Amino acid sequence: MTISKREAPSFLQVAQKTLSDFGLPRIIIMSTFILLLVLSWVNGMNVPSLFGDVLRRWGMFGILVLAMVPGIRCGIGPNFGVTVGITGGLLGAVLSVEMRYIGMFDFIAHNPTLFGLTGAFVAIIIGVSVATVMGILYGMLLNKVKGSEMAVSVYVGFSVVNLFNMVWFLIPLTASILLFPAGGQGLRLLFNLRDDFGGVLNNLGQFRIYFGEHNSMNVPTGLLVVFFICCICMWLFTKSRLGMMMTAAGSNPEYARASGINVEKMRILGTTISTALGALGIIVYAQSFGFIQLYNAPQWMGFLLVAAVLIGGASIRRARVFDVLLGTFMLQGILTIALPLINVMLPDVPALPEILRLIITNGIILYALSKAKGG
Amino acid sequence: MSRQILTEKLLAFFFENKVALMFSIICLAAFFVSGMSTSLFFGELATRFGRNSFLVLSLLIPVIAGLGLNFGMVLGAMAAQISIFLIIVWGGIGTFGVFAAATVATPIAVLFGYLVGKMFNSMKGSEMIGGMVTGFFADGFYQFLFLFVFGGLIPIANERLMTSTGVGVLNAVDLDGNYMRQALDNVPMLNILDVAFWAVLIFTVATVIFKLIKKQPLEMFGSKGLIKLLVVLIPLALAYLLSFIFMPFHYFLYQDRLVGWMAVDIALIGMALYWVYRLVREKFIEKQPGVPFKPVAYLVLVIILYLLTLHPEIYAGLNHVQIPVLTYLLIVGLCFLIKWFMNTRLGQNMRTVGQNRAVATAAGINVDRTRIIAMILSTLLAAYGQIIVLQNFGVMITYGSHLNIALYAIAALLVGGATVSRASVKHALTGVILFHALFILAPIAGTQLMGSALIGEYFRMFVAYAIIAVALIMHAWQRTKSNKAKSATA
Numbered sequence: 001m002t003i004s005k006r007e008a009p010s011f012l013q014v015a016q017k018t019l020s021d022f023g024l025p026r027i028i029i030m031s032t033f034i035l036l037l038v039l040s041w042v043n044g045m046n047v048p049s050l051f052g053d054v055l056r057r058w059g060m061f062g063i064l065v066l067a068m069v070p071g072i073r074c075g076i077g078p079n080f081g082v083t084v085g086i087t088g089g090l091l092g093a094v095l096s097v098e099m100r101y102i103g104m105f106d107f108i109a110h111n112p113t114l115f116g117l118t119g120a121f122v123a124i125i126i127g128v129s130v131a132t133v134m135g136i137l138y139g140m141l142l143n144k145v146k147g148s149e150m151a152v153s154v155y156v157g158f159s160v161v162n163l164f165n166m167v168w169f170l171i172p173l174t175a176s177i178l179l180f181p182a183g184g185q186g187l188r189l190l191f192n193l194r195d196d197f198g199g200v201l202n203n204l205g206q207f208r209i210y211f212g213e214h215n216s217m218n219v220p221t222g223l224l225v226v227f228f229i230c231c232i233c234m235w236l237f238t239k240s241r242l243g244m245m246m247t248a249a250g251s252n253p254e255y256a257r258a259s260g261i262n263v264e265k266m267r268i269l270g271t272t273i274s275t276a277l278g279a280l281g282i283i284v285y286a287q288s289f290g291f292i293q294l295y296n297a298p299q300w301m302g303f304l305l306v307a308a309v310l311i312g313g314a315s316i317r318r319a320r321v322f323d324v325l326l327g328t329f330m331l332q333g334i335l336t337i338a339l340p341l342i343n344v345m346l347p348d349v350p351a352l353p354e355i356l357r358l359i360i361t362n363g364i365i366l367y368a369l370s371k372a373k374g375g
Numbered sequence: 376m377s378r379q380i381l382t383e384k385l386l387a388f389f390f391e392n393k394v395a396l397m398f399s400i401i402c403l404a405a406f407f408v409s410g411m412s413t414s415l416f417f418g419e420l421a422t423r424f425g426r427n428s429f430l431v432l433s434l435l436i437p438v439i440a441g442l443g444l445n446f447g448m449v450l451g452a453m454a455a456q457i458s459i460f461l462i463i464v465w466g467g468i469g470t471f472g473v474f475a476a477a478t479v480a481t482p483i484a485v486l487f488g489y490l491v492g493k494m495f496n497s498m499k500g501s502e503m504i505g506g507m508v509t510g511f512f513a514d515g516f517y518q519f520l521f522l523f524v525f526g527g528l529i530p531i532a533n534e535r536l537m538t539s540t541g542v543g544v545l546n547a548v549d550l551d552g553n554y555m556r557q558a559l560d561n562v563p564m565l566n567i568l569d570v571a572f573w574a575v576l577i578f579t580v581a582t583v584i585f586k587l588i589k590k591q592p593l594e595m596f597g598s599k600g601l602i603k604l605l606v607v608l609i610p611l612a613l614a615y616l617l618s619f620i621f622m623p624f625h626y627f628l629y630q631d632r633l634v635g636w637m638a639v640d641i642a643l644i645g646m647a648l649y650w651v652y653r654l655v656r657e658k659f660i661e662k663q664p665g666v667p668f669k670p671v672a673y674l675v676l677v678i679i680l681y682l683l684t685l686h687p688e689i690y691a692g693l694n695h696v697q698i699p700v701l702t703y704l705l706i707v708g709l710c711f712l713i714k715w716f717m718n719t720r721l722g723q724n725m726r727t728v729g730q731n732r733a734v735a736t737a738a739g740i741n742v743d744r745t746r747i748i749a750m751i752l753s754t755l756l757a758a759y760g761q762i763i764v765l766q767n768f769g770v771m772i773t774y775g776s777h778l779n780i781a782l783y784a785i786a787a788l789l790v791g792g793a794t795v796s797r798a799s800v801k802h803a804l805t806g807v808i809l810f811h812a813l814f815i816l817a818p819i820a821g822t823q824l825m826g827s828a829l830i831g832e833y834f835r836m837f838v839a840y841a842i843i844a845v846a847l848i849m850h851a852w853q854r855t856k857s858n859k860a861k862s863a864t865a
Binding site: 154155156158166170356359363366 | 515
C-alpha cells in the first residue's frame with residue numbers, strides 16, 4: 001500500500017490541471033488502472049505477460065472503438081448501433097469460411113499466412129460492403145430522429161442482432177465447422193477460426209520481449225500495425241476537407257448549413273464510416289480472439305465501445321483519435337488485469353471483474369449523458 | 376348524416392387501435408397455425424396476465440409525466456428482490472412474508488426512485504437511454520451486494536440461500552421453503568372479504584367521527600357525500616353477513632381461484648351495469664341529443680363477448696382457467712387507483728409537465744419535483760409488480776429475474792397501442808394480453824411452420840426489440856416534424 005501512496009500525489013498533480021475538461025470519473029478510472037497495476041506487481045504476478053495481453057486486447061478492440069469517432073463527430077452521438085455494422089462483419093466472416101470450405105481459396109493453400117490473409121480479406125470485403133449498405137440506410141433513419149439518436153440506435157442495434165438470429169438459423173450453408181452437429185439446426189453459437197484466418201494478423205511479425213527468465217511480453221505486431229494504420233487514416237480523414245465539413249455539420253449544424261454544407265449527407269457519411277468500421281473491427285477482433293460468436297454475442301458490444309471512447313476523454317459531441325487510443329488501453333487494461341488479480345486476492349468473488357466492467361462502462365456513459373445537458 | 380358520423384367514428388377507432396389490431400391478427404393467425412387447444416392457451420394466458428399486468432401498469436405514470444418509457448424500472452425490481460431476500464433471511468412466512476417484503480421494499484424503492492428521478496432531471500430529453508444505462512449500472516452494485524456483501528461483509532448463516540463458501544447468494548432462491556410461493560394467489564376469497572369489510576367499515580366510521588369532530592356538515596349526497604362510501608360498504612356488509620348464514624356461499628368463498636367462465640361473467644355483468652348506468656345518465660339525466668355512441672357500442676360488445684363464451688371450444692377453454700382472485704383484484708384496484716390519481720391535482724400537474732415543461736413552470740408547477748414524484752411512484756409500483764411476479768414463479772433467479780422485465784413490460788405496453796408520450800390503462804391491459812399471447816404461441820407456431828421451436832423464440836425476441844425500436848423512431852420522427860413546423864411558422 002505504501003507504493004500506491006507514493007504514486008498518488010504526482011498523479012493527482014497532473015490530473016488537477018486537466019480536471020475541468022477531464023472529469024472526476026475518468027480520474028477514478030485511471031487511478032483504478034494504476035492501482036491494479038501496482039497491486040498485481042505487489043502480488044508477484046507476471047506483469048510483462050499481463051501487459052502483453054493488454055496490448056493484444058488494445059489492438060483487438062481498437063478498430064471497433066475507432067468506429068465511435070466518425071459517429072460522434074458527424075453529430076449522431078455515440079453510435080450504440082455499431083452492432084449493425086458488427087453484424088454485417090459477422091456475415092462477411094461466415095461467408096468467407098463457407099467459401100474456404102467449398103474450396104475457393106485452394107489455389108493459395110501452399111502458403112498458410114497468405115491463405116489466412118485471403119480469407120480475412122474476403123471477409124472484410126463482404127462485411128464492409130454489407131455494412132456500408134446498412135450504414136447508409138441506418139444513417140438515413142437517424143436523420144429522421146434527430147435528438148433521440150442514442151435511444152433509437154440502441155434498440156435498432158438490438159433489433160438487427162435479433163433479426164440476424166433468424167438469419168443465422170435459416171441461412172443455407174454447408175461448411176461443417178459452421179453448422180450445429182447432428183440434431184441441431186442452423187449455425188453454431190461459436191466456431192473456431194483455426195482453419196481460416198484465426199490469429200493471422202496477430203502472428204504476423206509477432207515477437208517476445210524478455211524481462212528476466214520467466215517474465216516475457218508478447219507483442220502482436222501485425223495487429224497493432226493494422227490498428228495504428230486505421231488510426232492514422234482516421235486522423236488524416238478528420239484533417240481533410242471532407243472530414244472538417246463533417247465535423248462542422250456535427251458540432252454546429254445551423255452554422256454548417258448556412259455555409260453551404262449538406263448536414264444530412266454529412267451525417268449519413270459519418271454513420272456509414274462508423275458502421276463500416278464496425279464490420280472491419282469485428283473481423284480483426286475475431287481473428288485475434290480465434291473464434292466467432294454469433295447470435296446474441298454482439299448485442300452488448302456497443303456499450304463497451306462507447307464507454308471506451310468516453311474514458312479516453314471524448315464526450316457525446318466531441319471525439320478525437322487520441323481518445324480511442326487512451327480509452328481502449330485504459331478500459332481493456334483494467335479488465336485484463338482485474339481478472340487474474342481478483343482470482344489471487346479475492347478468490348471467493350470470481351464475478352468481481354464482471355461487476356467492475358458493469359460499473360465502469362455504464363458509470364462513464366451516465367456521467368457523459370448528465371454532462372451533455374442541453375445538447 | 377348519422378351514418379357518415381358512424382363510419383368516421385369506426386375509421387377513427389381502427390386508426391387509433393391500429394397496432395393492437397395488427398397484433399390481434401398476428402396472434403389469431405399464430406393461434407390457428409399452432410393448433411394449440413383453447414384450454415391450454417387460456418390457462419397460460421391467464422397466468423401470464425396475472426403475473427405481468429402490475430409491472431406494465433407501473434410504466435404509465437412516467438409516460439404521462441413526459442419521462443417516456445421508464446427503462447429504469449429495473450431498479451424497482453431490484454428493490455423487490457433485495458427485500459424478498461431479506462424477508463427470507465429473517466424468516467418471514469407465507470402471505471405475511473409477501474406483505475412484509477412489500478413493506479420492506481417500499482423505502483428502498485422510494486430511495487431508488489428518488490435517485491433516478493434526480494438523475495433524470497440532469498439529463499432531460501435523454502431519459503430513456505439514461506434509464507437503460509442506469510439499469511445496467513445499478514446491476515453492477517446489485518451483483519456486488521448479492522455476491523460479496525451478503526455473506527462476505529454481513530455474515531449470513533443459511534445453507535438454503537448462500538453458496539458453499541458462505542460468501543454470496545445462490546443463483547436461485549426458493550420461495551417455497553418459506554411458503555411464499557403463490558402466497559398472494561392462494562389467499563381465499565373469505566379472507567379478502569373479511570379484510571375488505573372491516574377496512575371499509577373502519578374507514579367509514581373514521582370519516583364520520585372526523586367530520587363530527589371538525590364540525591363539518593354530514594351530508595348524504597353531493598361530491599363529498601357519505602353515499603359514495605355506503606355504496607361500497609353496504610354490498611360488502613351484505614356479502615359478509617351472507618357468508619355467515621348461507622353455507623354454500625361460505626364454502627364457495629373458501630376457494631382462492633375463480634373458474635374462468637365465472638370470472639368472465641362477473642366482469643361482463645360489471646361492464647354491462649356500468650354502461651347501462653352511463654346510457655341512462657347521458658340519455659335521461661343529462662338529456663343529450665342523438666344516440667349515445669359509446670355506451671351502445673360497449674353494450675353491443677358485451678353481448679358479443681358473452682355470446683362468444685357460449686361457443687363450446689371457448690367455453691371448454693374458460694372452464695380450465697383458474698384465476699387467482701387476490702392478484703387480479705390488486706391489478707383491477709391499481710387500474711382504478713391510477714385513473715383516480717390522474718384526476719387529482721398532482722396527477723393533473725404531471726399531465727401538464729408531460730405536455731409542456733415551459734407551460735408547467737409558468738403555471739407555477741415545480742417541474743423537477745413533479746418528475747421526481749413520478750419516478751418514485753413508478754419505481755415503487757415496479758417493486759410491488761416484481762413481488763407479484765416472484766411469488767407467482769415461486770423461485771427468484773437472484774442474478775436474472777430483474778434483467779428482462781423492462782424489455783417485456785415496455786414491449787407489452789407498446790403492443791397495446793401506447794406511444795412514448797401517450798399511454799393509458801386500456802393500452803396496458805390490451806398490450807399484456809396480446810404480447811403474452813404472442814409469447815405463448817410463437818414457439819409452437821414456429822414448430823408447426825419450420826419444424827423448430829427456436830425460430831419462434833427468435834421471432835418473439837425480435838418482435839419485442841423491434842416494437843420498441845419502432846415506437847422510439849415514431850416518437851422522435853413526430854417530434855422533429857413538429858419542431859420543423861414550429862420553426863416554419865415562427
